[in-house]
Amino acid sequence: xxxxxxxxxxxxxxxxxxxxxxxxxxxxxxxxxxxxxxxxxxxxxxxxxxxxxxxxxxxxxxxxxxxxxxxxxxxxxxxxxxxxxxxxxxxxxxxxxxxxxxxxxxxxxxxxxxxxxxxxxxxxxxxxxxxxxxxxxxxxxxxxxxxxxxxxxxxxxxxxxxxxxxxxxxxxxxxxxxxxxxxxxxxxxxxxxxxxxxxxxxxxxxxxxxxxxxxxxxxxxxxxxxxxxxxxxxxxxxxxxxxxxxxxxxxxxxxxxxxxxxxxxxxxxxxxxxxxxxxxxxxxxxxxxxxxxxxxxxxxxxxxxxxxxxxxxxxxxxxxxxxxxxxxxxxxxxxxxxxxxxxxxxxxxxxxxxxxxxxxxxxxxxxxxxxxxxxxxxxxxxxxxxxxxxxxxxxxxxxxxxxxxxxxxxxxxxxxxxxxxxxxxxxxxxxxxxxxxxxxxxxxxxxxxxxxxxxxxxxxxxxxxxxxxxxxxxxxxxxxxxxxxxxxxxxxxxxxxxxxxxxxxxxxxxxxxxxxxxxxxxxxx
Ligand code: NAP
Numbered sequence: 001x002x003x004x005x006x007x008x009x010x011x012x013x014x015x016x017x018x019x020x021x022x023x024x025x026x027x028x029x030x031x032x033x034x035x036x037x038x039x040x041x042x043x044x045x046x047x048x049x050x051x052x053x054x055x056x057x058x059x060x061x062x063x064x065x066x067x068x069x070x071x072x073x074x075x076x077x078x079x080x081x082x083x084x085x086x087x088x089x090x091x092x093x094x095x096x097x098x099x100x101x102x103x104x105x106x107x108x109x110x111x112x113x114x115x116x117x118x119x120x121x122x123x124x125x126x127x128x129x130x131x132x133x134x135x136x137x138x139x140x141x142x143x144x145x146x147x148x149x150x151x152x153x154x155x156x157x158x159x160x161x162x163x164x165x166x167x168x169x170x171x172x173x174x175x176x177x178x179x180x181x182x183x184x185x186x187x188x189x190x191x192x193x194x195x196x197x198x199x200x201x202x203x204x205x206x207x208x209x210x211x212x213x214x215x216x217x218x219x220x221x222x223x224x225x226x227x228x229x230x231x232x233x234x235x236x237x238x239x240x241x242x243x244x245x246x247x248x249x250x251x252x253x254x255x256x257x258x259x260x261x262x263x264x265x266x267x268x269x270x271x272x273x274x275x276x277x278x279x280x281x282x283x284x285x286x287x288x289x290x291x292x293x294x295x296x297x298x299x300x301x302x303x304x305x306x307x308x309x310x311x312x313x314x315x316x317x318x319x320x321x322x323x324x325x326x327x328x329x330x331x332x333x334x335x336x337x338x339x340x341x342x343x344x345x346x347x348x349x350x351x352x353x354x355x356x357x358x359x360x361x362x363x364x365x366x367x368x369x370x371x372x373x374x375x376x377x378x379x380x381x382x383x384x385x386x387x388x389x390x391x392x393x394x395x396x397x398x399x400x401x402x403x404x405x406x407x408x409x410x411x412x413x414x415x416x417x418x419x420x421x422x423x424x425x426x427x428x429x430x431x432x433x434x435x436x437x438x439x440x441x442x443x444x445x446x447x448x449x450x451x452x453x454x455x456x457x458x459x460x461x462x463x464x465x466x467x468x469x470x471x472x473x474x475x476x477x478x479x480x481x482x483x484x485x486x487x488x489x490x491x492x493x494x495x496x497x498x499x500x501x502x503x504x505x506x507x508x509x510x511x512x513x514x515x516x517x518x519x520x521x522x523x524x525x
């Protein structure tokens with residue numbers, strides 16, 4: 001597929017008028033063809049207007065048509081996977097095999113959401129039939145279903161350039177809900193973004209849908225993102241990236257005359273708590289497994305386990321040595337973008353200045369944007385004293401915390417801000433302590449893992465990739481998994497409607513054959 005560097009606005013290719021850029025190959029530190037143009041306010045307005053024009057018809061498409069769109073996108077991703085993975089690798093320095101895995105995961109997500117759409121449960125069809133004889137007052141017929149919010153602005157993430165980007169879970173779940181999507185591509189991988197954008201644009205056209213169902217924009221600086229969030233026809237926003245960026249956009253959306261929901265995923269250190277019996281029994285294995293997981297994708301993963309806490313005692317030295325060995329052996333590798341690399345170096349300094357002691361370091365950087373792996377150690381009292389030590393260092397660095405006793409372990413757990421995940425390494429003897437820790441962790445995380453290491457996110461019905469602030473801006477929702485669709489839906493109640501005017505999901509004979517809650521009971525009747 002030929003890259004043109006144009007914006008994709010509905011069915012059109014548009015050369016942006018607000019500047020241009022070339023992609024960077026961060027491994028070689030050279031720019032790569034072609035020139036990509038930036039959009040401005042005019043292009044934002046055109047894309048959003050088209051999305052609004054598309055909304056009513058797209059939101060009312062049959063479940064079969066919408067599911068077919070998602071499957072076409074999945075097929076399109078499958079067809080370009082080798083090319084997409086090669087381009088994404090050139091632009092990010094991530095290995096081709098890893099990116100092929102991401103493309104496969106993306107295609108699977110679109111197919112899974114097609115199945116969610118066909119099942120129709122996302123409508124949450126709920127029927128309270130009329131009760132004309134009810135005393136003291138008759139009840140009118142009330143029926144509720146969920147409909148789509150409207151046009152959604154999605155900010156593609158930098159760190160998973162396929163599965164959290166243009167063809168990522170946000171796009172899949174918003175399209176599944178019935179929302180047109182305007183995608184603000186991340187400038188870290190413009191070519192990969194264009195390839196995925198073309199697949200979606202083609203699938204919209206092949207499905208005979210309104211062209212405004214999907215547009216892909218690119219911009220310099222904050223202007224285009226701000227214009228999207230401000231646009232009165234945008235009805236929701238998703239974002240994955242820094243806490244500063246996410247909160248700037250969140251606050252902006254709340255200042256609108258009509259505030260809209262903004263679902264940001266920002267920062268998490270995914271703490272691992274190693275309880276005493278587990279530490280004594282298998283300290284070295286835990287240290288090795290944690291560090292291996294921490295180093296995956298050069299430490300640039302939202303679920304990277306970044307902080308390990310263990311009570312000093314039997315097994316601690318073995319754990320520490322295993323962690324140091326892994327880090328010592330690791331070569332420096334290219335980070336995603338110069339900006340992320342510079343932020344990483346600054347954050348290493350922040351840890352040093354806050355009293356963390358560097359106890360291991362991997363190979364020296366050779367390339368301009370290489371990140372050197374680093375392991376810090378600190379004692380529990382210092383961590384309690386210096387809260388900045390518990391903040392994210394996005395990159396291949398981890399902090400080992402030597403905790404004095406179990407009371408200090410619980411006190412530290414209480415100090416963590418909201419997290420995407422937390423892990424407990426436990427043996428049966430640790431269960432009593434685990435029961436004390438559990439309610440503390442439940443309040444602070446969206447996922448609790450036992451005896452495993454934070455793992456590339458499983459995309460399934462029970463998946464939760466969310467958590468209290470600052471992990472996300474809205475802990476009630478997930479950005480990964482089948483319930484991610486709920487971010488883009490809102491309830492509408494239809495009172496006293498004749499059957500002919502009711503949406504199909506709510507009609508008397510249940511023409512869609514979906515599960516519905518009728519008078520409080522689930523049935524397909
Ligand atoms: P970012 O700087 O927050 O940018 C993400 C996207 O949002 C980009 O498209 C950016 O546009 C846009 N944006 C950011 N701030 C904005 C604002 N105030 N107004 C309008 N648009 C705005 O994130 P990043 O480039 O991916 O990485 C930077 C840092 O984010 C990393 O070093 C890391 O600390 C953190 N991060 C964390 C995670 C995680 O999962 N925990 C994932 C990725 C990144 P422009 O590029 O055009 O400015």
